[in-house]
Amino acid sequence: MPHHRLAPLSFLLLPLGLYLVWVIYPTFATMVLAFTNWDGISPSYDWVGFTNFERLFGDRVFWRSLANNVRWVAVFVTIPLALGLSLALALNRNVRFDRFLKIAYYLPMVLAFVVIGLVWAWIYHPRQGLINSTLFSLLSVAQSLGFDVNPAAARRIGWLGDPNLAMWSIIAAAPWQHVGYVMILYLAGLKTVNTELLDAGQVDGASPWQLFRYVTFPQLAPVTTIVLVITVIQSLRAFDLVYVMTRGGPFNSSNVLANFMYIEAFMNYNMGYGAAIAVVLFLISVGFIAIYLYRVVQQEER
Amino acid sequence: MRRLVLILVWAGALLWLFPIAGAFVTSLRTQQDISANGFWSVPREISFDNYSQAWERGRVNRYLVNSFIITIPSIIGMLTLSSMSAYALVRFRFRLNRFLYFMFVAGMLLPFQILMLPVFQLSNRLGLYDTHLALILFHTAFQLGFCTFVLRNFLRTVPVSLFESAVIDGASEWTIYRRIGLPLILPAFAALATLEFTWVFNDYLWALVLLSSDRLKPVTAGLSTLMGQFVNDWPLIVSGSLLAAVPTLLVFFALQRYFIEGLTMGATKG
Numbered sequence A: 001m002p003h004h005r006l007a008p009l010s011f012l013l014l015p016l017g018l019y020l021v022w023v024i025y026p027t028f029a030t031m032v033l034a035f036t037n038w039d040g041i042s043p044s045y046d047w048v049g050f051t052n053f054e055r056l057f058g059d060r061v062f063w064r065s066l067a068n069n070v071r072w073v074a075v076f077v078t079i080p081l082a083l084g085l086s087l088a089l090a091l092n093r094n095v096r097f098d099r100f101l102k103i104a105y106y107l108p109m110v111l112a113f114v115v116i117g118l119v120w121a122w123i124y125h126p127r128q129g130l131i132n133s134t135l136f137s138l139l140s141v142a143q144s145l146g147f148d149v150n151p152a153a154a155r156r157i158g159w160l161g162d163p164n165l166a167m168w169s170i171i172a173a174a175p176w177q178h179v180g181y182v183m184i185l186y187l188a189g190l191k192t193v194n195t196e197l198l199d200a201g202q203v204d205g206a207s208p209w210q211l212f213r214y215v216t217f218p219q220l221a222p223v224t225t226i227v228l229v230i231t232v233i234q235s236l237r238a239f240d241l242v243y244v245m246t247r248g249g250p251f252n253s254s255n256v257l258a259n260f261m262y263i264e265a266f267m268n269y270n271m272g273y274g275a276a277i278a279v280v281l282f283l284i285s286v287g288f289i290a291i292y293l294y295r296v297v298q299q300e301e302r
Numbered sequence B: 001m002r003r004l005v006l007i008l009v010w011a012g013a014l015l016w017l018f019p020i021a022g023a024f025v026t027s028l029r030t031q032q033d034i035s036a037n038g039f040w041s042v043p044r045e046i047s048f049d050n051y052s053q054a055w056e057r058g059r060v061n062r063y064l065v066n067s068f069i070i071t072i073p074s075i076i077g078m079l080t081l082s083s084m085s086a087y088a089l090v091r092f093r094f095r096l097n098r099f100l101y102f103m104f105v106a107g108m109l110l111p112f113q114i115l116m117l118p119v120f121q122l123s124n125r126l127g128l129y130d131t132h133l134a135l136i137l138f139h140t141a142f143q144l145g146f147c148t149f150v151l152r153n154f155l156r157t158v159p160v161s162l163f164e165s166a167v168i169d170g171a172s173e174w175t176i177y178r179r180i181g182l183p184l185i186l187p188a189f190a191a192l193a194t195l196e197f198t199w200v201f202n203d204y205l206w207a208l209v210l211l212s213s214d215r216l217k218p219v220t221a222g223l224s225t226l227m228g229q230f231v232n233d234w235p236l237i238v239s240g241s242l243l244a245a246v247p248t249l250l251v252f253f254a255l256q257r258y259f260i261e262g263l264t265m266g267a268t269k270g
Helices: A006-033 A051-057 A060-091 A096-112 A113-126 A128-146 A152-158 A168-192 A195-203 A208-219 A220-236 A240-245 A258-267 A273-302 B002-027 B031-037 B048-055 B060-091 B096-109 B113-123 B132-155 B160-168 B173-199 B205-208 B219-229 B236-268
Strands: none
Touching: A006 B096, A006 B113, A006 B132, A006 B173, A051 A060, A051 A208, A051 A273, A051 B002, A051 B173, A060 A220, A060 A258, A060 B002, A096 A168, A096 B002, A096 B236, A113 A168, A113 A240, A113 B002, A113 B173, A113 B219, A113 B236, A128 A152, A168 A220, A168 B002, A168 B236, A195 A208, A195 B219, A208 A220, A220 A258, A220 A273, A220 B173, A240 A258, A240 B219, A258 A273, A258 B096, A258 B205, A273 B060, A273 B096, A273 B219, B002 B236, B031 B096, B031 B236, B048 B060, B048 B173, B048 B236, B060 B096, B060 B132, B060 B173, B060 B219, B060 B236, B113 B205, B132 B173, B132 B205, B132 B236, B173 B236, B205 B219, B219 B236
């Protein structure tokens, strides 16, 4: 590598400038705004110290949103990971029509969250939706067979309207989109798995489960780390689905931090308060960003 | 055992396709029909009327054009600029090299909320609020993190001697970048462009933050307007959603290989 002074600058000036202005500066500026009472409209604002944070930690909506984010992460990490890995293992060998099967699982991945949110909002709709319609038809069949059931009851289930169901209904739609991504990464990872070790294990009489547990899975560890980090980051970014399907309602039962922040900042014009929520979200993310960076650093030293 | 696995994989695949297939069937029916008889009934009539309604009265035609107006320049911008930053990070030794690289990587994982308010403020001050340019600039800038990350790691696999021979010939760095760097990056461009197309095209949050005029909205934001316009007419809303998905679906089917390559490049070579 040559040692220049100006050449790197001439290449970096534009991209770096843009990045500093639109990504790096805003990150720090939000941290400053979090200590002000800016309303988004007034040209000036006052320094209010930790007031926003004090209010935030006493805000029930905040704790509710945080708890929902934790639920989201818990579901988002386990289900897509287990399904994606299983599918990758199943489709890693010669399977007929594997292209069709893969496409089926990949498809939701290219859809906008808004599209997914609307399609699932339809699926959950009490009268016109897929789920209640299916329940209604099943109950009708049962009724005609002489069972004492009331099909009309199926149409009263408000998947998105019931505070106890709304959050889980939204979360259930998310893995539909995410499984394909996890599967792609594991399929790529499986290509790098040392087959000699697998053969040796087979000769030694290891069971398929043992082979997976002690040979394949450990070799997939780098992929697993990436999948976990990306999945958590994605969960914390969860906004579109919630905003489209319920706006966080009913009664904040399906609120998440990203949506809470947007509503406070852009609907209620509490920009300073919104900034404080963003800072908390950022602090939660930092740990996971650090894990990712650590891996990148390791890769550099190899 | 093997057979059971296959049956499960097939059942799962059909289950996975079901929401889209079901949405498509619903989009061909009328709201009255679906409300009265439910999904599992023989449609009384089949028509593409919902699509033409969503397309014209729901203005999906206009919104889709906006999406392209935002997406295409963003992609050109981010690929051009990230090829420059990646080239600089791979080709030159300077003090902040590693630091800048890590900064680009960390930036791509930021929660969007930490950027929203200052980005909104900035676009207001620059007079860019409620213009497509604001979105194009922001998408370009934000995606520089991911693109630089991918392209830098891609370029690093190129043997240094390729560049050295050009230096000996007395070519300037910009000439080397254009004649040797860019052609080498080209295969990665295809993968990145495919992936970024779906990401930028599918963006909703930034369109909410940076635009207010309905006539400027991309299709994602337009769909929420459509939902308000045709309250409770789910066959029509679903039709609009499916129309909005057509471009990304087409790109995916046409360029599937690149799409997958882009995803794995970003994640496994990191």
